[in-house]
Amino acid sequence: MGRWSRIAAPLFVDFCNLPDQEGHILDVGSGTGALTAALARRHPRVRVVGIDSSREYVAHANHANPFPERASFQFGDAQQLDFPGASFHACLSLLVFSLIPDARKAVRELCRVTRPGGPIAAAVWDYGGGMQMLHAFWDAAISLDPGAAKVHEGYLPFCRAGYLLNLWQQAGLEDVIEQPIEFTMCFQSFADYWDPFLLGQGPAGTYVASLDQDRLKVLHDALKRRLSATEEASPLDLPARMWAVRGTVPRTA
Secondary structure (H helix, E strand, O other), X not given: OHHHHHHHHHHHHHHXXXXXXXXXXXXXOOOOOHHHHHXXXXXXXEEEEXXXXXXXXXXXXXXXXXXXXXXXXXXXXXXXXXXXXXXXXXXXXXXXXXXXXXXXXXXXXHHHHEOOOOEEEEEEEOOOOOOHHHHHHHHHHHHHOHHHHHHOHHHOOOOOOOXXXXXXXXXXXXXXXXXXXXXXXXXXXXXXXXXXXXXXXXXXXXXXXXXXXXXXXXXXXXXXXXXXXXXXXXXXEEEEEEEEEEEEOOOOO
């Protein structure tokens, strides 16, 4: 999904509506660094720290960092942040909150390290229906193997309307707003769509890796029909949606 985070990141930054001023921002679950780069590009007076629980991602992001003078990446756990209270003017998180084991604890940590009045925002994929690239995949897989429903991303937490909203409100954040962010995923061909599933990443990739060659071919053909991809080289445009939420840390206890 990394290729799409580069498209999603500027849209999420627009939604966050950060003031154009000096400050320090925390990017929680920074991954390949797409959000950090978008923030540094859009807000030239901010410094961004990205944390991720994958040391491999941290190493990659530091190596590919386009703004080394204003951005850095380090290993960290969203559920136990290694920063003093009120260290950041804002805390943001793109496409990872549904994967954090204890999201409520993570929100409390974001509130702790964000200055009073500062914004906290997050976005997750709408795995419940707005991600057509995955919705089509799982519809095809489940039509052939009902047991595939057990590993569908649609069961991940906070991936439907209202879930992040409730989480932010329960954390005591103020002026909470949730809204969808939509864009189009453009694939050069069906192969461009299909081949990433073969890399074994995420629930869909793990499921594909469990299939023998015959079952894999059946799924490939069923999915191709479902997407009306008449030719392997046919381009595909599929709608995508994130659910985004933002709120502010109360100024008084």
